[in-house]
Amino acid sequence: MSTILHALPDEAADAGPPALRLPFDVAEIDHRPLSTARMTLRPLASSDADDVWEYQRLPEVLRFIPWPEREHDEAIEHTTTRAGMRRLVADGDAIFLAMVFEGRVIGDVMLRVSNVMHACLEIGWVANPAFHGRGLATEAADAALDVAFGRLAAHRVVAHLDARNTASANLCERLGMRREALLLDDEFNDGEWQDTASYGMLRREWRTLRSGRPA
Structure with missing residues (x-):
């Protein structure tokens, strides 16, 4: 189980009104990285660029993420840009947490403010496909949900993914998220229209799931 920053919102808060705990700075996680059963989650850093490049350049990764193909120097710049996104204040703000396993970064998790007014975050x-099949991405995303609902007091967390990405769809379901919509021809990427699958979870659902986990 991951370590949650600060106290959990109580059940009375689930009924509203929405009240995201912002601003949030990832310096909190710098000082106290999140520990899961097998990994550490900490803010993505520009020094992680080479590890990120190992998966950012792979066709099987780019197939489902709307990233362009980048040369190594461009990829370093991209990682540096994402690492510099450290505060959540307003709609569109995002932070990125590096998944550190056996001394290397094997992936990253994003939390983005979707709608402050309605206390909605996106995950x-x-x-890295070399580490698929071990449940590590599920472990990391589960820890990020704890931050979203526990520290930030989100009312709702959503995930939007390429509908062909069955691995991420299965991950959503393992997290306890429900499929809420299929948006046909939602985005035009790689020369074709692509469908988007949308998943969601409410804080009261997260609370119920978390109550069944070992302390």
């Missing part, structure tokens, strides 16, 4: 993830 996303990407992982």
Whole structure:
């Protein structure tokens, strides 16, 4: 189980009104990285660029994420840009947490403010395929949900993914998220229209799931 920052919102808060605990700075996680059963999650750093490049350049990763193909120097710049996104204040702000396993970064998890007014956050993830099949991405995303609902007091967390990405769809379901929509021809990437699958979870659902986990 991951370590949650600060106290959990109580059940009375689930009924509203929405009240995201912002601003949030990832310096909190710098000082106290999240520990899971097998990994550490900490803020993504520009020094992680080479590890990120190992999965950012792979066709099987780019197939489902709307990233362009980048040269190594461009990829370093991209990782540096994402690492510099350290505060959640307003709609569209995002932070990225590096998944550190056996001394290397094997993926990262995003939390983005979708709608402050309605206390909605978006979660996303990407992982090195060399480490697929071990449940590590699920472990990391589960820890990020604890931050979203526990520290940030989100009312709702959503995930939007390429509908062909069955691995991420299965991950959503393992987390306890429900499929809420299939948006046909939602985005035009790689020369074709692509469908988007949307998943969601409410704080009261997360609370119920978490109550069944060992302390």
